[in-house]
Amino acid sequence: xxxxxxxxxxxxxxxxxxxxxxxxxxxxxxxxxxxxxxxxxxxxxxxxxxxxxxxxxxxxxxxxxxxxxxxxxxxxxxxxxxxxxxxxxxxxxxxxxxxxxxxxxxxxxxxxxxxxxxxxxxxxxxxxxxxxxxxxxxxxxxxxxxxxxxxxxxxxxxxxxxxxxxxxxxxx
Numbered sequence: 001x002x003x004x005x006x007x008x009x010x011x012x013x014x015x016x017x018x019x020x021x022x023x024x025x026x027x028x029x030x031x032x033x034x035x036x037x038x039x040x041x042x043x044x045x046x047x048x049x050x051x052x053x054x055x056x057x058x059x060x061x062x063x064x065x066x067x068x069x070x071x072x073x074x075x076x077x078x079x080x081x082x083x084x085x086x087x088x089x090x091x092x093x094x095x096x097x098x099x100x101x102x103x104x105x106x107x108x109x110x111x112x113x114x115x116x117x118x119x120x121x122x123x124x125x126x127x128x129x130x131x132x133x134x135x136x137x138x139x140x141x142x143x144x145x146x147x148x149x150x151x152x153x154x155x156x157x158x159x160x161x162x163x164x165x166x167x168x169x170x171x172x
Contacts, residue, residue, distance in 0.1 A: 002033045003141050006078030006102070008071055008093050009085070011042035016084035016107065017049050021062060023084070023133040027141070028061045034141060039074055041067040075100035080140045080147055084125070084133055088112050094122075098154030103147050105136045121154035 005024065009015045017038060024036055038049065046064070053062045068074060075081070081097035082105040094115035097104050104122030106112050116122040123136040140147050 002035055003031070003079045004035050004037055004077060005080055005082050005137065005141070006037045006039070006075060007081070007083055008039040008075070008096070009083055011038075011040045011045035011049060013045055014086040015040075015045075016086055017045065018052055019084050019128075019130070019133070020082060021049065021052055021056070021058070023130045024062075024137065025056055025058065027134065027138065028058060031141065034061065036062045037065060037074070037078065038062065039065045039068050039071065071096065072100070075102060078102055079144075080105065080137075080151075081122075082106065082137060085109060085112065086127060091115050095158055098151075098158045101148075101151035101155045103140050103150030103154065105133070105140065107133075116154065117157065121150055121157055 007017065007020060011017055021036065028034055046066070050064055053059055053064065075097065081102040083093065084107045085091070086107070086109060088110040090111040094104055094106065094112065098116070098121060104116050106116065106122060106124060107127050108124040109127055113124060116124070118124040123139065125132040125136050
């Protein structure tokens with residue numbers, strides 16, 4: 001009955017790992033089945049994120065996996081994907097999440113809005129709007145039917161538009 005929010009990204013300051021933890025921190029007390037899995041490495045952010053998790057006493061709920069090669073297997077265990085990045089060109093990880101049939105919560109920056117359809121394949125929030133980020137996460141955490149619908153819509157969008165919309169040429 002656990003709900004797993006997953007995030008896969010190199011740990012850089014602009015990827016929003018700390019912001020994601022801070023947005024989710026109040027939710028852990030309300031939802032004992034909720035977990036956050038962070039996949040990726042990069043110093044000094046990995047160490048800073050680890051210290052934040054310890055300071056907030058969230059070690060049992062926030063799992064730092066570091067760099068991994070089995071991303072497809074890990075994504076298969078997520079219930080939703082979230083990357084509140086501050087800066088992103090195109091974010092191929094959003095396409096990978098869609099291929100794993102995961103709904104996505106992300107910030108509406110750079111090319112991210114091109115990677116998902118707000119309200120259909122995921123939810124977009126404004127940068128630095130922690131309340132909206134928390135509400136978007138809750139909307140999917142608390143609604144498994146919506147998660148499944150959005151995840152399937154993302155998968156369908158990718159495979160139906162793979163040749164026309166998501167080729168290197170089309171993305172350029």
